Amino acid sequence: MEAALTCPACGSPVRAALPAEALEEARRRGVARAVVACPRGHAIVVTLDASGAVRSAVAAAAALAPSGRGRECEVTPRAPEWVRQRLQAIVERGPATDADELLLERAREAGWVVCA
Amino acid sequence: MLGRIRQLLDNRGYFKIMRDFMRAVGGLSGLAAWVAWERYYLALMARAAAECGALCGSPPTDFAYLLQCIAERHGVLDPESCRVRIKRPRARYPTIFKDYFATLEWLLSRACELATRPPREVLPEEEARAAYHAFLSQEWYCAVRRSMYAGAGVPLWGRVLLIGAGTAEPVDYWHACRRLGAECRYAAMEVDERALEDLRRLAARYGFEVLHGWEEAERAGPFDGAIAQNVLHWATDPLDVLMRARRVARRLLLSQIVIEGAGAGFLVAYVLGARRSVSWREVESLARQAGWRLKRRYAKYPNYVAVFE
Numbered sequence: 132m133e134a135a136l137t138c139p140a141c142g143s144p145v146r147a148a149l150p151a152e153a154l155e156e157a158r159r160r161g162v163a164r165a166v167v168a169c170p171r172g173h174a175i176v177v178t179l180d181a182s183g184a185v186r187s188a189v190a191a192a193a194a195l196a197p198s199g200r201g202r203e204c205e206v207t208p209r210a211p212e213w214v215r216q217r218l219q220a221i222v223e224r225g226p227a228t229d230a231d232e233l234l235l236e237r238a239r240e241a242g243w244v245v246c247a
Numbered sequence: 248m249l250g251r252i253r254q255l256l257d258n259r260g261y262f263k264i265m266r267d268f269m270r271a272v273g274g275l276s277g278l279a280a281w282v283a284w285e286r287y288y289l290a291l292m293a294r295a296a297a298e299c300g301a302l303c304g305s306p307p308t309d310f311a312y313l314l315q316c317i318a319e320r321h322g323v324l325d326p327e328s329c330r331v332r333i334k335r336p337r338a339r340y341p342t343i344f345k346d347y348f349a350t351l352e353w354l355l356s357r358a359c360e361l362a363t364r365p366p367r368e369v370l371p372e373e374e375a376r377a378a379y380h381a382f383l384s385q386e387w388y389c390a391v392r393r394s395m396y397a398g399a400g401v402p403l404w405g406r407v408l409l410i411g412a413g414t415a416e417p418v419d420y421w422h423a424c425r426r427l428g429a430e431c432r433y434a435a436m437e438v439d440e441r442a443l444e445d446l447r448r449l450a451a452r453y454g455f456e457v458l459h460g461w462e463e464a465e466r467a468g469p470f471d472g473a474i475a476q477n478v479l480h481w482a483t484d485p486l487d488v489l490m491r492a493r494r495v496a497r498r499l500l501l502s503q504i505v506i507e508g509a510g511a512g513f514l515v516a517y518v519l520g521a522r523r524s525v526s527w528r529e530v531e532s533l534a535r536q537a538g539w540r541l542k543r544r545y546a547k548y549p550n551y552v553a554v555f556e
Binding site for chain 2: 209211212213214217228229230231233234236237238240241242243
């Protein structure tokens with residue numbers, strides 16, 4: 132079964148085959164999650180309902196960060212004011228662009244962002 | 248007044264090549280507001296440095312020296328009395344520059360430190376790298392690059408080499424190709440190992456070649472064109488960069504921030520690690536020495552923009 136959605140990170144149209152195990156789990160438990168990739172490489176976490184329809188799609192970083200099950204990141208006071216707002220948005224919602232993704236990495240190296 | 252007319256005449260081609268960008272900033276009035284705010288921040292920085300005794304006389308650091316030169320050129324600092332003239336602009340700057348002025352605000356908050364200590368003591372290497380990436384990927388800067396590449400029609404040249412590409416330029420070049428509906432054939436050349444790692448990841452998404460240094464660029468050449476966008480002030484030997492570019496490419500879009508007309512933004516580049524300041528005459532002369540022939544000059548200062556063959 133194939134899912135058609137829009138990448139929440141970059142807006143690209145995505146057509147991805149859903150894993151059979153996720154569909155089976157959704158049928159059995161009424162809900163399941165699967166990870167698909169957009170053509171520009173963003174990982175997307177999709178939530179499936181019992182019929183295998185996609186109920187929600189979030190960028191992987193955003194899906195993991197607030198829940199605490201993945202890396203929880205925090206902007207530190209070392210980050211200069213002019214980048215802080217942008218970093219906060221990246222940490223909360225996940226990198227929206229390639230530049231954001233790279234900035235998050237550089238910011239971690241600089242100690243502007245720490246991740247658990 | 249005469250100075251402003253002269254500046255407009257010297258840079259008239261800029262408005263043609265930067266059509267998209269000019270629309271984004273709201274035309275000449277938006278650009279004028281940006282200039283006024285830049286001058287305002289420059290004056291505030293000069294005052295901050297003067298108050299901690301780092302301006303006038305013999306400035307203790309390169310930052311203080313550059314700040315003094317630029318402030319004098321803009322007429323906000325009187326070198327005799329060391330008095331700073333500050334005038335807060337009334338017009339708001341275009342929204343696209345929000346991050347840019349936030350950067351200047353930060354620079355202002357560190358102006359005294361930067362005027363008295365080496366930049367890496369104030370902003371350590373790792374933080375400078377992060378700041379460099381954040382600055383180069385600001386919305387206004389991306390708009391500048393996209394507008395320039397599309398405005399000069401570079402994607403229509405054929406296979407293009409991005410010299411000292413960094414990580415932001417290849418993405419912006421891809422957008423310029425899309426803007427013109429042109430086939431995007433390009434290679435990004437870098438010497439920085441860590442930037443190369445990032446470039447390789449981006450290359451998989453955007454479909455460009457990644458080249459490590461000039462030797463690989465020479466092997467991968469010849470190219471129909473090359474872009475050197477704000478590369479010369481980072482280079483140890485700017486003439487060598489232009490000569491090597493001449494060897495591998497038929498045309499060159501040369502865009503370089505120069506000291507004439509430079510504002511507070513020039514100081515950001517210095518703090519992030521730029522090695523030198525160059526003048527537009529120096530840039531043009533270096534290009535000619537490297538064997539390039541000027542085809543069209545779009546602007547002289549503060550951003551020198553020209554196409555060479």
